[in-house]
Amino acid sequence: MTRPPGGTTAVVPLRDGVSGKSRLAAVLDAAARRRLVQVLARHVATTLRASAGVERVVVVTADPAFARATLDGLGVEVLEQPTDRPGLNGALEHAREVAGPGRLLVAHADLPALAPADVAAVLAQDxxxxxxxxxxxxxxxxxxxxxxxxxxxxxxxxxxxxxxxVEAAAHGLEAAVVHRPGTAVDLDTADDWAQLPGAVRAAVSRDVPGLM
Ligand SMILES: Nc1nc2c(ncn2[C@@H]2O[C@H](COP(=O)(O)OP(=O)(O)OP(=O)(O)O)[C@@H](O)[C@H]2O)c(=O)[nH]1
Ligand SMILES: C=C(OP(=O)(O)O)C(=O)O
Incomplete structure (x- = not known):
């Protein structure tokens, strides 16, 4: 836990505004789900931009127009996911190639409680x-x-x-696992929503009318 983080590229995978958050369809209509995806992505991008050691934030998506409209003004790069690299893992492998050989941090775009201290705790691991x-x-x-x-x-x-x-072990790589309240909840279900701190729920609700 001693090395300074320095020079990390953060990669955020982001779906379009239509296909994601399907597990919330019973409680949120399509417009509210799209708004929620945008609010959460803006929170994650802002948090990464404010995190020490993160040099670039690259959002990889099959829908660059949606990503640009969502993240305008936040200082992130939008990278189009090629059609021959489908799915989440394909998108991330493409972003990794574009980012080059330095340090990489993948962060999902739906982490409502993520804070710079959480990013620091992950990057502090040796x-x-x-x-x-x-x-x-x-x-x-x-x-x-x-x-x-x-x-x-x-x-x-x-x-x-x-x-x-398993993947780390297969390559003889040591792996550290971090458990923190700020990284524990990705907002996929109504139960995830209930697990979030009240202040986080209040902040998200302000920007997403009709949210639970
Ligand atoms: N670029 C890209 N991002 C993806 C893809 N699938 C998921 N993501 C993103 O990866 C992160 C984790 O997604 P999930 O929680 O698995 O899926 P979700 O979009 O929330 O939707 P549901 O599974 O419908 O609840 C989110 O930031 C998604 O936007 C994909 O195929 N391409
Ligand atoms: C894709 C993942 O997350 P989710 O539970 O959000 O689908 C994952 O944890 O690898």
């Missing part, structure tokens, strides 16, 4: 692979790779915490 787990200790909400982890491949999807630990 391990070549650092994972901030979700509250079920099943998913991966942030993933930091040092340059020595170049053989590591993304395994986002169901059960990705375990899959990422």
């Amino acid at each position: 391990a070549p692979v650092t994972i901030a787990a979700d509250r079920y200790r099943s998913g991966t909400n942030l993933l930091a790779l040092r340059p020595s982890a170049r053989a590591f491949r993304f395994r986002f999807g169901a059960g990705s915490l375990a899959a990422h630990l």
Whole structure:
């Protein structure tokens, strides 16, 4: 936990404004889900821009117009996901190639409680692979790779915490797992919403009319 973070490219995968947050469809209409995706993405982008050691923030998406409209003025780069690199892992591998060989931090765009201190805690780890787990200790909400982890491949999807630990071990890479309130909740379900601190819910609700 001693090395300064320095020179990290943060990569944020972002879907379009239509297909995401499907698990909230029973409680939020399409317009509110789109607004929620935008509010959360702006929060994550702003947090990363304010985080020490993060040099660039690159948002990778199949819908650059939506990403630009959402993140205008925040100082992020928008990178189009090629059609021959489908899905979340394809998008991230493409962004990683574009970012080059330095340090990489993947952060999901739906982390309402993420704060610069959480980013700092992840970047402070010495391990070549650092994972901030979700509250079920099943998913991966942030993933930091040092340059020595170049053989590591993304395994986002169901059960990705375990899959990422297996992937690290397969390449002989030490992995650190971080558990923090600010990284534990990605907002996918009504139950996730209930887990968030009141102040975070109040802030999101102000910007998303009709939210639970
Ligand atoms: N560029 C890109 N980003 C994706 C893709 N799939 C998911 N994401 C992003 O990856 C992060 C995690 O997404 P998930 O929580 O799995 O999915 P979601 O978009 O919230 O939607 P649901 O699964 O419908 O609840 C979010 O920031 C998404 O916007 C993809 O195919 N391409
Ligand atoms: C894609 C993932 O997250 P989610 O639970 O948001 O689908 C993941 O944890 O790898």
